[in-house]
Structures are given as structure tokens and as C-alpha cells.
Amino acid sequence: MNFVNFLFVYIIVLIIWTFYKRYFSSSEFQVKNKHVLITGGSSGLGFSFAKLCVKNGANVTIVSRSQEKLDVAVKQLRGFSTKKDSQKIESFACDVTCVSEVEQLFCSLIVPVDIIVLCAGASKPGFFHQQSPVLFKDQVELNYLGSVYAATYCFQKMLRDGVCGAKFIFISSACGLLSFPGYSQYAATKFALRGFCDAFRGELLLFQYTSHIFFASSIDSPGFAEEQKLKPELTKKIEGTCVLQTSDQAAASLWTGISRGHYQITSDFAVELLRISNNSTNPRNNFLLELLLLPFACIMQHLSPAQGVAKCERRHKQFTGHMTLYSAKPSSLRLGLVIYSTSS
Ligand SMILES: NC(=O)c1ccc[n+]([C@@H]2O[C@H](COP(=O)([O-])OP(=O)(O)OC[C@H]3O[C@@H](n4cnc5c(N)ncnc54)[C@H](OP(=O)(O)O)[C@@H]3O)[C@@H](O)[C@H]2O)c1
Numbered sequence: 001m002n003f004v005n006f007l008f009v010y011i012i013v014l015i016i017w018t019f020y021k022r023y024f025s026s027s028e029f030q031v032k033n034k035h036v037l038i039t040g041g042s043s044g045l046g047f048s049f050a051k052l053c054v055k056n057g058a059n060v061t062i063v064s065r066s067q068e069k070l071d072v073a074v075k076q077l078r079g080f081s082t083k084k085d086s087q088k089i090e091s092f093a094c095d096v097t098c099v100s101e102v103e104q105l106f107c108s109l110i111v112p113v114d115i116i117v118l119c120a121g122a123s124k125p126g127f128f129h130q131q132s133p134v135l136f137k138d139q140v141e142l143n144y145l146g147s148v149y150a151a152t153y154c155f156q157k158m159l160r161d162g163v164c165g166a167k168f169i170f171i172s173s174a175c176g177l178l179s180f181p182g183y184s185q186y187a188a189t190k191f192a193l194r195g196f197c198d199a200f201r202g203e204l205l206l207f208q209y210t211s212h213i214f215f216a217s218s219i220d221s222p223g224f225a226e227e228q229k230l231k232p233e234l235t236k237k238i239e240g241t242c243v244l245q246t247s248d249q250a251a252a253s254l255w256t257g258i259s260r261g262h263y264q265i266t267s268d269f270a271v272e273l274l275r276i277s278n279n280s281t282n283p284r285n286n287f288l289l290e291l292l293l294l295p296f297a298c299i300m301q302h303l304s305p306a307q308g309v310a311k312c313e314r315r316h317k318q319f320t321g322h323m324t325l326y327s328a329k330p331s332s333l334r335l336g337l338v339i340y341s342t343s344s
Contacts, residue, residue: 014288029259032057035088037113039096039150040120042069044221045171047077048251049117054080059088061113063105063150064120067093096120096146097138106153112161116154117169118147122223123186125231136185143189147171148196159207168204168211169258170197174266176215177274182235198282201263214254214265215275220244260285273297 036053040046041062053060054077062073070091081087094105106113121143124135151168158166175183176190197213204211218224224244228236245253250267257265262285266272276290277297284290 010288014292029255031115033059034114035059035061035111036115036117037061037063037109037154038117038119039063039094039146040171041117042066042073042091044119044223045216045219045247045250045254046117046119047073048247049119049254050077051080051248052251052255053115054078054087054089055082057082057087058115059111061088061090061092061109063092063094063096065093065095067091096150097141099149102149102153105150106157109157112163113154113157114163114165115167115169116150117171118150119171120146120150121171121189123173123175123183123227125182125186125227125235127182127232128184131185136188139185139189140192143186144192144196147193151200155209158209164208166204166207166209167258168200168209169254170211170213172197172213172215174215174217174271174274176213177271177278180235180238182232182238198280201282212254212258212263212265214257214267215271216250216254217266217268217271218242218244219247219250221247270300273300277301 031053036050036058038046038050038053038060041050041060042064046062046064050060050062050073060077062070062077064070070093074089074091077089078084081089088111092105092109094101096102122139124131124139126135147170151170154168170193172193173186173190175187176194179187179191194213197211201211218239245267253267254265263283264275264279264285266275273293273296276284276293279290
């Protein structure tokens with residue numbers, strides 16, 4: 001068989017396989033009558049995901065620090081209830097960075113938890129040399145340890161309650177795949193979460209439990225609005241004019257990924273390419289398709305603006321004293337900026 005024939009057969013197999021994976025091998029994500037607990041469920045992505053769970057008949061507990069915000073969110077969620085009398089929608093005020101509070105949460109929950117979504121998190125961008133080490137500690141405590149504490153105590157409770165087929169859904173970020181100037185504190189925590197999840201996934205399989213990790217792109221949320229206030233101009237330029245997803249759109253992408261049984265989930269093409277090239281030894285979502293896309297992922301990595309933009313900024317500043325980017329950057333960088341315009 002010559003190369004052209006081989007390529008032809010390969011593409012045909014790829015199309016059939018992709019079609020099969022898409023339409024025949026996906027199992028719907030069933031939450032009806034299950035108990036879903038969502039940390040960070042009072043706003044943004046966590047709240048939107050809670051909404052989807054309620055609409056699909058789940059009993060939902062949302063967790064965050066402010067009881068006031070939780071009360072408002074619970075009231076709104078009850079409006080989406082499919083079975084007004086029997087569906088339970090509750091809240092629990094808890095700071096996930098505090099081990100004793102998290103332990104208390106899972107001790108006081110009477111009903112078994114079937115699915116946990118670890119969504120509480122925040123980003124505090126800034127340049128490393130301008131930030132305090134305490135901020136780095138706070139980011140680790142919230143974005144990494146906050147999820148690990150909740151996963152740990154929830155796992156213990158699931159085993160005590162004899163829960164079958166439990167699910168752990170972790171919320172990372174595109175910054176869990178790609179780090180660049182301004183995100184040294186945040187990206188490190190989302191990379192850490194990925195390292196934790198890759199090991200945890202294998203351990204969960206021993207109990208026939210499953211896990212998912214979502215590398216979310218920029219989401220229009222209260223958290224994102226706060227993040228923008230701190231974000232250095234350089235970081236904004238590297239991100240480009242990113243198209244923000246609404247939190248409902250991001251939650252829907254997460255839901256689709258879970259339904260398809262994907263371990264690693266993304267919500268746009270650029271981040272998907274990053275995921276493909278950063279897959280490590282994790283199960284691939286679609287082996288043949290990813291094999292075909294890998295060369296493109298490598299090219300995009302090569303064009304990554306992350307370091308290039310910083311260099312251009314420095315060079316340009318030396319000449320003009322101004323922080324303007326566009327006159328200084330090469331065209332390949334401009335392409336890279338477009339490609340990577342969605343990460344946060
Ligand atoms: N927004 C984005 O662009 C983006 C992009 C990628 C990934 N993500 C990730 O997606 C997740 C949700 O982000 P978002 O922007 O949609 O959310 P958000 O609107 O900022 O809401 C954050 C939620 O977490 C809760 N929370 C914060 N600190 C907490 C703590 N110490 N203990 C318990 N709950 C806490 C908040 O409630 P209280 O303040 O009342 O505690 C709120 O319910 C985060 O993990 C974030 O890193 C976001």
C-alpha cells in the first residue's frame with residue numbers, strides 16, 4: 001500500500017471512529033434523584049452547573065462562604081426545580097480552605113453524596129515581583145487544597161455510605177495547561193490540581209468511581225470581573241481580545257464532556273489543542289482524531305505568544321519607553337495571539 005492509499009484509509013477510519021464515538025458511545029450524564037454537591041455553587045460556573053443539575057432532577061447542595069449569597073442562589077435554583085415537592089435544594093456555608101470546616105460539612109451531611117463538583121476558586125493575577133508570598137499561599141489554599149480537602153472528606157463519606165458509581169468533577173483552567181506572565185500564582189495551583197487528579201483518577205477506578213477535570217476558558221462571571229481589576233496589561237495582551245463564554249455556556253460544555261465520558265474536558269478548540277499536546281498518559285478522548293491534530297498542536301505551541309510578547313514588550317519599551325505591543329510583535333506572534341486568545 002503506498003502512502004496516499006494509507007492516508008486515504010486512515011482518514012476513512014478516522015471519520016467512522018469519530019462518528020461512532022460522537023453518536024453511539026456517549027452515555028448520558030444521569031443525575032436524576034442523585035445528590036450533587038457543588039463547592040463554589042453560589043455564583044459563576046458552579047451556580048450554572050447547579051442549575052443544570054436541578055433542571056435534570058438532581059438533589060443539589062451548594063457550598064460557599066457567604067450564607068447571604070447562598071440563600072439568594074438556593075431561591076433561584078428552586079425556580080428551576082422539576083419536582084417541587086420532592087427535590088431537595090440546600091446550601092451549606094463553609095470555607096473550603098479551612099480543614100475543620102470541610103470535615104464538619106461532610107460529617108453533618110446526612111444524605112449520601114453521589115457527585116461532587118469542586119468549583120470554588122479564584123484568580124489573583126499580577127507580576128511575581130509585585131506580589132506577596134502570602135498571596136501565593138492563599139491561592140494554593142483555595143484553588144488546590146480547597147479542592148483536595150473537599151475531595152478527601154467527600155471520598156471518605158462516600159465509602160462510609162457505600163455509594164456506588166460516584167463522580168468527582170474538578171474545575172481547573174486553561175491556565176492548568178498553559179502558564180504565562182501574570183499567572184505564576186494561579187497557574188501553579190491549577191497545574192497542581194491536574195497533577196493531583198491524574199493520580200486520583202487511577203485510585204478512584206479501584207472503587208469503580210470516576211473523575212473528570214475541566215480546563216475552562218475565560219468565563220464572564222463575578223470572579224472574572226474581579227480578576228480583570230488586578231490583571232497586568234501585558235497579561236491582557238497575551239490573552240488577546242478573548243471571547244468570554246457565559247457561565248451557562250461553560251457549564252453546558254462541561255456537561256457534554258461528562259456525558260461523552262471524557263476525563264479531560266475543554267470548551268474551545270485552542271484549549272483542546274493544548275490539552276491534546278499535554279495529555280501525558282491519560283486516556284485520550286478520541287485517539288485517532290488527536291493523532292491527526294497533534295502536529296497542529298505542536299505548531300501552535302511553537303507560535304505561543306506567552307514568552308514572545310514579554311520579550312517584545314521589553315525590547316519596545318527600551319526603544320520608546322512605552323508599553324505598546326502591536327508595532328513590535330512579529331506576524332507569527334499575531335497568529336499565536338489569535339489562536340491563544342481564550343485562555344484564563
Ligand atoms: N471565570 C473564569 O474566567 C474562569 C476561567 C477558568 C477557570 N475558572 C475556574 O472556575 C471556577 C469558578 O469560577 P467563576 O469565575 O465561575 O466563579 P465566581 O463567580 O468567582 O464564584 C466563585 C465561587 O466560589 C466561592 N468561593 C470562593 N472562595 C471560597 C472559599 N474559600 N470557600 C468556599 N467557597 C468559596 C464563591 O462564594 P463566596 O465568595 O461566598 O465564598 C463563589 O460561589 C474557579 O475554580 C475558577 O478558578 C474560572
